[in-house]
Every structure is written in C-alpha cells, then in structure tokens.
Amino acid sequence: MKKLYIVGAGGFGRELAAWINDLPSHARDWERQGFLDDNVDALKPFGNFAEVSPLVPHRVSDQNIYLCGIGSPAIKKKVVEPLLAQGAAFISFVHPRATIGDRVKLGRGVVICPECVLSCDIALGDFTMVNLRSTIGHDAKVGPWSTISAQCDLTGGVELGAEVFLGSRVSIIPGKKIGDGAIIGAGSTVMTNVPPHVTAVGNPARIL
Numbered sequence: 359m360k361k362l363y364i365v366g367a368g369g370f371g372r373e374l375a376a377w378i379n380d381l382p383s384h385a386r387d388w389e390r391q392g393f394l395d396d397n398v399d400a401l402k403p404f405g406n407f408a409e410v411s412p413l414v415p416h417r418v419s420d421q422n423i424y425l426c427g428i429g430s431p432a433i434k435k436k437v438v439e440p441l442l443a444q445g446a447a448f449i450s451f452v453h454p455r456a457t458i459g460d461r462v463k464l465g466r467g468v469v470i471c472p473e474c475v476l477s478c479d480i481a482l483g484d485f486t487m488v489n490l491r492s493t494i495g496h497d498a499k500v501g502p503w504s505t506i507s508a509q510c511d512l513t514g515g516v517e518l519g520a521e522v523f524l525g526s527r528v529s530i531i532p533g534k535k536i537g538d539g540a541i542i543g544a545g546s547t548v549m550t551n552v553p554p555h556v557t558a559v560g561n562p563a564r565i566l
C-alpha cells in the first residue's frame with residue numbers, strides 16, 4: 359500500500375487531512391503518512407496529530423503519492439514544481455459529498471471539497487482547488503494552479519486563467535473571463551472581464 363503525503367501543513371492542509379478521512383476504506387489504496395512542510399512545528403498548536411517532515415531532504419519514491427494542501431496559487435506552484443521535477447505522483451481528490459456531473463475533466467492534483475457542485479462539460483486544470491460549497495456551471499474552464507475559495511459561484515461559460523485566486527463568496531456572471539494571476543476579493547461580483555495580474559474587488563468588482 360502506498361504512503362500518502364499532504365504537501366502543506368497550514369490551514370487548508372489540515373482541512374484536507376480531515377476530508378480524506380471521509381473516504382470509505384474500500385476507496386483507499388493508500389495509508390496517510392503525514393505532512394510535508396518546512397515548518398515542522400506547524401501542527402504543534404493542534405496536538406501534533408500527524409507527523410510533519412521537512413520538504414528538504416524529502417526524497418520522492420514510487421511508493422509515495424501526494425496531495426497538495428496549499429491555497430495560495432503562487433506558493434502552491436513554488437512548492438509543488440520541484441517535487442514534480444523529481445517525479446512525484448500527485449493524485450486528485452474529490453470528496454464523496456461533492457456532486458460531479460457529466461463530462462467533467464479534472465487535471466492531476468485537483469482537490470474538490472465537500473458539497474461542491476460541478477454541473478457538466480467543465481475542465482479544471484492541474485492543481486486547481488475548489489473549496490467548500492462552491493458551484494461551477496456548464497462549459498466553465500479553470501486554468502492550472504488556480505484556487506476557488508469557499509462558496510464561490512462560477513456560472514456557465516466562465517473562464518479562469520492560470521494561477522487565479524478567488525476569495526470566498528465570489529460570484530462571476532456567465533461568460534466572463536478572468537486573466538492569469540488575477541485576484542478577486544472576497545464577496546465580489548464579477549460582471550466584466552478581468553485582465554491578467556490585477557486585483558479586483560467589490561460589487562460590481564473593480565480593479566484596484
């Protein structure tokens with residue numbers, strides 16, 4: 359049986375550790391080994407409930423598999439890419455209480471949390487994270503390394519570029535596009551296209 363490491367022992371990593379416990383035993387072909395994080399004391403305030411090993415000198419092995427528990431797109435990419443270069447096998451995780459419709463394509467390393475709903479004809483790029491109770495409508499596309507925080511609503515035909523970050527409760531009206539590296543502040547409503555590498559906030563969202 360392979361050993362599963364969660365990369366990142368911060369807040370989302372701890373949430374992910376709880377969510378994977380909801381998988382029935384027959385759906386697991388791995389055993390949880392612990393976390394990888396440069397802060398080996400990351401779990402100390404929480405009772406050291408699992409082992410935390412440093413990212414260096416961790417050695418990738420074909421007996422290990424990995425999940426990414428990092429929310430920030432930039433940090434996620436920075437930490438994960440060296441592991442990929444060593445041949446690390448990242449799996450995707452879909453919580454059993456998520457609803458996934460027809461013709462939904464998931465890249466590697468995708469994480470979909472409880473009570474999310476993905477309707478149909480959707481494509482999520484590698485290492486996309488979709489947090490609690492978010493919804494994604496038909497024909498939506500999400501680029502790699504993006505993070506969709508809790509209770510977001512991406513309606514039909516929405517497109518997110520690579521490394522996009524949506525704060526909690528962001529709503530995007532149909533057909534709008536968010537450029538690479540853009541940040542949308544919590545509670546914002548996106549009613550126009552957003553160019554790359556900007557921060558937009560408000561209702562309607564405006565570029566800072």
